[in-house]
Amino acid sequence: MSVSKVPGKLAAGLAFALLFTLFYANRPASAYDLTNNMTPFWSSTTMYNESVTMVSTNGGLPEAQLLFTPTSIISVRDSALGVTYQQGTDWTYDSSTNKIKLTSTTSAVYLTNGDMYPVGGADTQPKVGGGYVIFHEGIWFHEHQLAVTYTHNANVWNGPVPTYDASKLPNTLGKLQNGNPVKIALFGDSISAGANASNYYAPNLPSFGQLVADSLAARYSSAITYVNPSVGGTDSGWGAGNIHNLVSTGNPDLVILGFGMNDGSGYVSGASYKSHIQSMINDVKASNPNAEFILLAPMLANPETYFAGNQSAYLAELQSLSGTGIVTVNMTGVHQELLNHKKYADMTGNNVNHPNDFLIRWYAQMIAGTLIPGSTTGSPPAAPGSLTATAGSGQVALSWSASSGASSYTIKRGTSSGSYGTTVASGVTSTSYADTTVSNGTTYYYVVQAANGYGTSGNSSQASATPASSGGGSYAAQWNFDGSSLEGWNLANDVSGSATGGALHVNLTGGDPYILSPDNLGINASANGHVYVRLKNNTGSTNLQIYFSTAADGGFSESKAKVTPISANSGYADYDIDMSAVSGWSGTLKQIRMDFFDSSNSVDVDSVKIGGAGSSGPEAPGAPTGLSATGGNGQVALSWNAASGATSYTVKRGTSSGTYGTTVATGVTSTSYTDTTASNGTTYYYAVTASNSAGTSGNSAQASATPSGGGAYAAQWEFNGDGNYEGWSLANELTGSVSGGSLHLTSSGYDPYVVGPDNLGLSASANPTITIKVKNNTANTAGPRIYFTTAGDPNWSEGKHGEFTLVANSDYTIYTINMGAVSGWSGTIKQIRLDPIANTGTVDVDYIRVGS
Incomplete structure (x- = not known):
């Protein structure tokens, strides 16, 4: 391992170093939080788990400086992330020095100045200028460090950042982008082997190479093969002599070379170091001419020890080798910038020449930034959409649509609209949650926020629910699918x-x-x-x-x-x-x-x-949702979503908002109705109630329309409201949605059709024409048909349909169908049906209009 290096000597004790490497590099990584650990430090506004070693000097309170100035401190925890320390009781923050300070009553771990500079003995290394510094392998330093999570202002990192350039690693990135398998080899010393990564110990962070491999697997569809034959205590000369058997014969696509720490401690010249790296590149390319390379300029050794040498000289040598197929990652510059703000002990695993989890994450993020587009910049996710709240007995089931880039969600609620003073849950990783801390009879108002390493979104739109025991029984949870939401399913x-x-x-x-x-x-x-x-x-x-x-x-x-x-x-x-x-x-x-x-x-x-048993007794239905009203010539076409358990509906209207003094129809069994008693030029306000044997619901949300005789259409459906099907139903072999002003239809078979609202009440003789605007995204041209039923013949049949021919792979095209020439188009038209294509594929319907 690296600590077997002493100035002027090549590594002794390589057998022990190899044993060290096998222990760290070849054990599988446990579960860990990939998203937060790989959120770029330089572009985020949230610092996750920055490590600090709290040190008391001359009897003073233990303290450590943070990298950035916090705008708020979220948590101070032990390095295993299992214990949270309390502000005021365990620690305070000094804004004048940007330091975390422990209190005299703290239960957090810390070291004294005497611990850092012992008088000698075991677990020490000689200090430059005399004396000793503490030295420990394993998890000793990990156990004596804290993890601080906080928010901070953007764009405060002044050190190196990686550059993603597809032209620099064209072979590797081409395979990743095309989903082809990629084999990656990491070859270096004990730092590359994973020395002092927590790995088997909480929080179970693996080596930086494994972090990179996992990030690539999460970002691309490629199968990633990752090998790491790194050996502790080695330098670039050893690498040049062993790369053929350990790496080249495996024909990797990408080789990450991580030598330099021990070269620097041994004062290997820059020219020799460069020669060794070039030799390794040549050997790999002799086996695989298309192989590409990432060269790691090393972190720095503790400047108080004799392990510090000329590590910083190797960056320029590596950069001179860079070009197409070879990229240099500047960890030397990163570590130097970190040391401008923090002490060496804050970021080390052994206090001599190994990184801890925090610095390992810097290695991984810098490498990943050359391989993953967008990993060098980022922003908080958008607010979640489509929040729904479904009441049960003593609980509210919430669901929402995922926010792109979100790593977790926070749920908030209140008991008055627009106020959300209670945080119900945070760190939720799914897009649904059941709030079981509610009381029946109280109305709750909810919003959800999305978060990632770059920050937190604003609130979602509000959703409300009132948990209660149902009329015929009590349900702990229920989903009625009365709207267009999947309700979390x-x-x-x-x-x-x-x-x-x-x-x-x-x-x-x-x-x-x-x-x-x-x-x-x-x-x-x-x-x-x-x-x-x-x-x-x-x-x-x-x-x-x-x-x-x-x-x-x-x-x-x-x-x-x-x-x-x-x-x-x-x-x-x-x-x-x-x-x-x-x-x-x-x-x-x-x-x-x-x-x-x-x-x-x-x-x-x-x-x-x-x-529970017996909960399934009858209960009054909920109010219908999704009511829409479309004005025609002397009529208004209404449609709504079915209410679970409803056996019939009542349609009411008025001529002023919120008042529904006229009952238009009762006993309606479909989810659409056409009011043909309306007068042109008058605005009507409608509500619908649902009924069954247990009772009648409250009113639906209001919808209004103004019928007019000035147009040529007795009925028309424009699909201008997202999610509003305007009474049309995806009846057979179709899925779809309404968005962007169109009805989008996807056929999964050979008899797809969508059915319009029932009880249209249209005069066939006065309205002989159907006009439809369609975008055909298929090569099929034949097959589209318009079927219809009438009051006199309410059944679908092949004898009652009109046909038209589509333009293949077209943009939106208007088709006019003369239904007046079709047998049976007479009397009162009750319902129409569109069979858009006679095959699989997609079509988009901009509008459907019936008129003269």
Whole structure:
């Protein structure tokens, strides 16, 4: 290992050094936080776990200086990150000196000046000018350091930063970008071998080479093979003599050379050092001419010891070798800039010539910055989108869409709109969370923030919910899929789908299809032993399987699952699945998983509820959501999302906002209605309620429209609101969305179709034309059709459709279909259906209009 070097001598004790290397380099890394450890120090505004060695000088309070000036200190912890020390009780911050200081009552570890400069004996090294300095291998220094996390201003790093340039390492980066396998070899001394990385000890950080390999695997789709035959106590001369057998014969694509610390301690000249590095490059390229190299200019040895030599001289030699296929990483300059602000003991693993976890992260980030675009700069993530809050009994289930670049989320709530004084949870890594600290009957208002190493986003949009015991029973959690949100459920494996029309539509696309509930449910399993599922099974399978995980056992397994029979090719049916006798259904329920036993077709899930026995009694439905109103000529077309459990709907209207004195229709069983009693030029305000045998919901959100006779369209759908299907339903072999002013449709089969609102009430003779604007993203031209039903013939049939021909791979194109010439287009038009293509592929519908 490196410490066997003494001035003027080549390494003695290489056998011990090799043993050291095998211990550090060849053991597997344990789990660790890749995102925060690899967030670039130089571009972030959050410093994660900066290491400090607290030292008391002449009996004073122990102190250590920070690299940057904090704007706020988040935590001071032990180096294992398991103990958090309290400000005021254990430590204070002195802004005049930018130092953390321990108190006289602290429980944190520290060293004295006598510890740092002992009188001699074991675990010491001679000090330049006389005396001794403390020296320890293993985890001794790790155990005597603290980790400080804090925020700071941007752009405060004045040292070297890496440069990503695809032209410098074209072979390696080309393979990474194309998803081809890449083999990386790290070859150097004990620093490269991973000396003094915490590795097997919390927080389990591996060598910098492994950090780089893991970062590449996370960023690219390539299979990364990483080898590290580094040996402690060696220098570049040893490397030149051994690289052929240890590295070259393996034909790596990228070789990282990490020699120099022991060369410097042995005062190897710059010219000899350069010659050895060049010899290693030549040997590797003789076996693989396309191999490329990253050359590491070494960190510095402790200047108070005799290990400090001419390490700093090697940077210029390496830079002179750089060019296409060879890049130099300036760790010499990085370490020098760090030493301008911090003492050597803050960043060392042995106080002589090895880095600790903090400096190992600098090595890894500097190397990764040459291989990963964007790793040298960054910004906080955007606020999460699509936050939903679903009330249960004594809990609120939250879900949101992921923010790009986010590493964690913070959930906040309040009891008045716009105020979020309570932090419910932080460090959440999934996009769902169950808040089990709420009280029934209280309305809670929630927002979520996203965070990464560069900072924290603003608040998401607000969502609110009022937990309560249900009318016919009590559910600890329930998901009714009444809007377009998946309510935290994840289409996890061999499935696709969407939430529309009051159900979660799940398309089965492979041999192991399943969906996952939100994580961290926090449900008392013993008090909630039943899973209630209402679904429509469109497959020939007769089984459904429910898996679960708990706080004590977070994985899914066959031993923690139950298969329940369901009806094949059925309409909607209710299933009460008693989980209470299943082994493991105890403690705190964390997550459930629903598995289907078919590899094609689909299942429509109306609701999923978790509760006790007897919880499935009838309850009044919730108010319909997603109400939209579209004005036509003497009419208003209404559509809304289905309310779970509703058997009918009532449509009401008024001529002033918030007042609905006229009941337009009752007993409506579809989720659309056309009000043909409206007068042109009058603005109408509508609300819809849902009913079943248990009662009637409150009003939906209001929607308004002003019918007009000035246009040529009796009905039109413009799809201008994101997520608003305007009453259209993705009925068969289609998935899709509404965004950017269009209805986006993806066909998965050969009979795809989308169905418009029911009960249109259009005069066929007065409205013989359908105009549709479509962007065809396929090569198919034949197949699009418009089907229709009428009040006199409410069934779909081949005899009632019009056809048109698409332009292949076109931009948006307007098509006009003369439906007046189609047999059966007479009387009152009830509903229309669009079959966009007769094959797989995607089309985008800008609008559909019916008129004269």
